[in-house]
Amino acid sequence: MANVTLRSVRKTYPGGFEAIKGVDVDVGDGQFCVLVGPSGCGKSTLLRMVAGLETVTGGEIDIGGRVVNGIEPADRDIAMVFQNYALYPHMSVYNNMAYGLRNRGMAEAEIKTRVEEAARVLELSAMLERKPRQLSGGQRQRVAMGRAIVRQPKVFLFDEPLSNLDAKLRIAMRVEIRKLQRRLNTTSIYVTHDQLEAMTLADILVVMNGGQVEQVGNPLEIYEKPATTFVASFIGAPPMNLMSTRPEEIRSQLAGSNAADAGIVGIRPEDFVITDETPAGGVALPLTVEAIERVGAETFVYGSREQEDQRVAATPGELPPGEVIVRIPGTQAPAIGARIRVAAVRAKLHLFSGDGRKRIET
């Protein structure tokens, strides 16, 4: 049971590369914090700094009221699940879980109780004598989880633990991790690049980009009110449509209030409807249907706008200029090449400053 607080944490590598440029995050007791961002954004580095596997260049890392900057990983009272699991290949499942406890000089009887309890929870009881190479990917993943929970640490650290699993298993394990964390009520920090995992697991979501925190908050809050265009296009799939407000067709519709300051307007694919009406203060766009994807429950329409758009701030997951994605119910499907008109109401528009770094509330 512990809070984890990062106070202006920095990491500069000897070569001068600044991997973490001052991060402040506060994870409450028992909360599940997810660090999400594109590869190279520093999220894994930050997690490894919390674990003590990377040194801290500046700032403080505080676990349960104790600054741990100079403390060895083993003495931080944390447990970590690695992306490749890092199981000891020559040890049985039982010994993999017991190893950390033995190194702490725990009595063999207590170790047995803890390992058997963890194995029961993770449905590994029948495999305690096997070696890691005799297990499937999902089972290895569970052993890695077991090794973390037998320690009963203050904090769990997860470094993309599901990325080596196939899609189906990933969803199942995602749910299991969440249930387990709820039951044990252990503070957790979880790194992923998968925004869906991030949305479903997090109590607190930390969106990172280029070594900095873009936004911290409740996942739905971030989804509904992204602070920057980066967050807007990174969270949500398919990504939010971002358009410059400069073209006359959009500017004229956005008249009034402080919309004049906005340089970029964002609209989520699901907020569009196909209609001939123009909602007051909203945006209506004529589109030519380029492609459609029917996935059953919904249909994604890829349309191009009449007028070529100028490129908006470059962010990952961004659409090519002039392309708009619209999500409509699965029962509908316009023909390719058809000309349609889509509109979004004023309340569904996200306005950003011209550089995409600031959200403008209306």
Add this chain to the structure above:
Amino acid sequence: MVEEEGFRRYIAHIILWIGIAIVAFPVYLAFVASTQDNAVIANGQMSLLPGGHFFKTYYQTIFVGTSGSTREPVGHMMLNSLVMALLIAVGKIAISIISAYAIVYFRFPFRMSIFWLIFITLMLPVEVRIYPTYKIVADLHMLDSYAGLSLPLIASATATLLFRQFFMTVPDELLEASRIDGAGPFRFFWDTLLPLSRTNMAALFVILFILGWNQYLWPLLITTRDDMQTIQIGIRKMITTTDALTEWPIVMATAVLAMLPPVVVVVAMQKLFVRGLVETEK
């Protein structure tokens, strides 16, 4: 096509058998000679079939030795060779795995310089530095001792490099998991790295044991006492006789006996040896 396949196989097998015969015939001849009477061999009338002196010759070889030239039973020579080969193999593995561990896992000043220094010694085998090495061993009063036989041959750049390459393939996460599990450098080495290196050590042991067993020049230089002779030196001494007939059956029996321990080691450790050379899964 099928006939041609069969025909090709036939040819291939003939070639293989010829190869085997070329390699095996001298060995067979040595064995046959060791079972014949010396007078028959000296007359130049040796048959190609084993003779009737097998037990007599081998008993005399192992427990008595030649009557003139070596004055030492071959059994004792084999013991000397065995001790030397084991010391060299085990010593080399122990020293090189520790130095490779230091080079791969620790950051200390001049780490790379030390690595290159070790690397450079590849170019300086015993034959090149034989005089200074002899001088050192002599000054340390290690002539005619097992220490003198084995110590100078123990330092090994090859084995250090091999372990270094292997350690670099071990995922970093294993070390990190160990650190989180509270294992210090010694525990990580003992509990994780050593068991993972098992097959590599076995492969090295086979190679190094044979290397040690076949040493000739170094033991020849530093052993003078009869009871410190190794078997390879013994064979050489048996052949050169000044005023007596060379006891060919005993020489040949010694040669056959000298071949046996390497064969035993290879056969016993074959499985691990092959795994150590080809294994990729960590």
